Amino acid sequence: MDEKGRRTCNTLLTDDEIDLRRGPWTVDEDLTLINYIATHGEGRWNTLALSAGLKRTGKSCRLRWLNYLRPDVRRGNITLEEQLLILELHSRWGNRWSKIAQYLPGRTDNEIKNYWRTRVQKHAKQLKCDVNSKQFKDAMRYLWMPRLVERIQAAATATASVTTNNAYTSENNIKNNQIEVHNLKDKMGLVEPSLMNNDFVGSYVMQQSHTPENSSTALSSSDSFGTQVSTKSDLTDYYSVPVSSNNNNATPADYYQPSQMSYSNCITSPPGFFPQGLDFQSLDPWNLQNGDSSDNFWNVESMLFLEQHLMNDNM
DNA sequence: AACGTAGACAACCGCTTCAGA
DNA sequence: TTCTGAAGCGGTTGTCTACGT
Numbered sequence: 052m053d054e055k056g057r058r059t060c061n062t063l064l065t066d067d068e069i070d071l072r073r074g075p076w077t078v079d080e081d082l083t084l085i086n087y088i089a090t091h092g093e094g095r096w097n098t099l100a101l102s103a104g105l106k107r108t109g110k111s112c113r114l115r116w117l118n119y120l121r122p123d124v125r126r127g128n129i130t131l132e133e134q135l136l137i138l139e140l141h142s143r144w145g146n147r148w149s150k151i152a153q154y155l156p157g158r159t160d161n162e163i164k165n166y167w168r169t170r171v172q173k174h175a176k177q178l179k180c181d182v183n184s185k186q187f188k189d190a191m192r193y194l195w196m197p198r199l200v201e202r203i204q205a206a207a208t209a210t211a212s213v214t215t216n217n218a219y220t221s222e223n224n225i226k227n228n229q230i231e232v233h234n235l236k237d238k239m240g241l242v243e244p245s246l247m248n249n250d251f252v253g254s255y256v257m258q259q260s261h262t263p264e265n266s267s268t269a270l271s272s273s274d275s276f277g278t279q280v281s282t283k284s285d286l287t288d289y290y291s292v293p294v295s296s297n298n299n300n301a302t303p304a305d306y307y308q309p310s311q312m313s314y315s316n317c318i319t320s321p322p323g324f325f326p327q328g329l330d331f332q333s334l335d336p337w338n339l340q341n342g343d344s345s346d347n348f349w350n351v352e353s354m355l356f357l358e359q360h361l362m363n364d365n366m
Numbered sequence: 367a368a369c370g371t372a373g374a375c376a377a378c379c380g381c382t383t384c385a386g387a
Numbered sequence: 388t389t390c391t392g393a394a395g396c397g398g399t400t401g402t403c404t405a406c407g408t
Contacts, residue, residue, distance in 0.1 A: 073377085073378075074376095074377075074378090075376070075377075076376090076377085108378095110378085110379095111377075111378080114376090114377065114378080115376090115377085118375095118376075118377085119376075119377095161375080161376075161377090162375080165374070165375055165376085166374090166375095168374095169373060169374055169375080170373095170374095173373085
């Protein structure tokens, strides 16, 4: 362990503390933490770490639990709807990751932060502009976000087409699809401001009226989580905890099978945020089937648009 | 097959905030 | 009111894996 690792928060660690483990968590450690919390609930993290016999800091235990082991952590690709929401909320609040995470049930601030750094900043780099620059923000708002909306609509349309297969004529399908699109916008609380010009899809602004602050059922805040699932009964409803595991590549899903909370329960929007509660899962067959294919927005058309936009800015 | 590189994500660090003594 | 420890938070780093050469 290097010198930096021996210090935390400007204090030298004791000899006992130097014995603390670092780095990736093992399956045994995960199981110990899960079992301890399932039995005793959460408490003071430092005390918990000691009592559970984990040679980890309380901080490390807390992070592992909140970001990985917690039963309602949602893993896997960020959906198109989630991407749209992240872009919108980040444009509003900046790097307030925990605040943004409140709007994405099951997603952690860490995950959103990682998404932003690896995907969004990558695009800024491709465009050779700063992620915080007006140019990039405009590109997000006027290109990326409308395109996300289009793809969400396309996914919804595809779903509608499948479910209505053989039932309608193509003309009816078109009408239905238009209704789907309209409903989607309603569901997402999106309003279209007047278009800047005819070439352009338009920007989408999230309505301000529904926020976790004014909703009594805000989810997944790391602020509030400690009071949400903290009892044995709560946890045993979610888990069946195996005694041991030899699988070093185990995921939380390998450790326990959720018994009541289904996947779809985790990924609907917080009640009160989207006017009618957006069912992410039902709208996203594209992403589930093909993985995250949403990164390739910067085609020739986009680049031309951006160039033109930047030229107008400079005039 | 071996190596290098980039991307994704888990984990850590240190500062700030908050609550209780 | 002040102090102290715990927890929260955002930035950064480390590690693993997939992919290209």
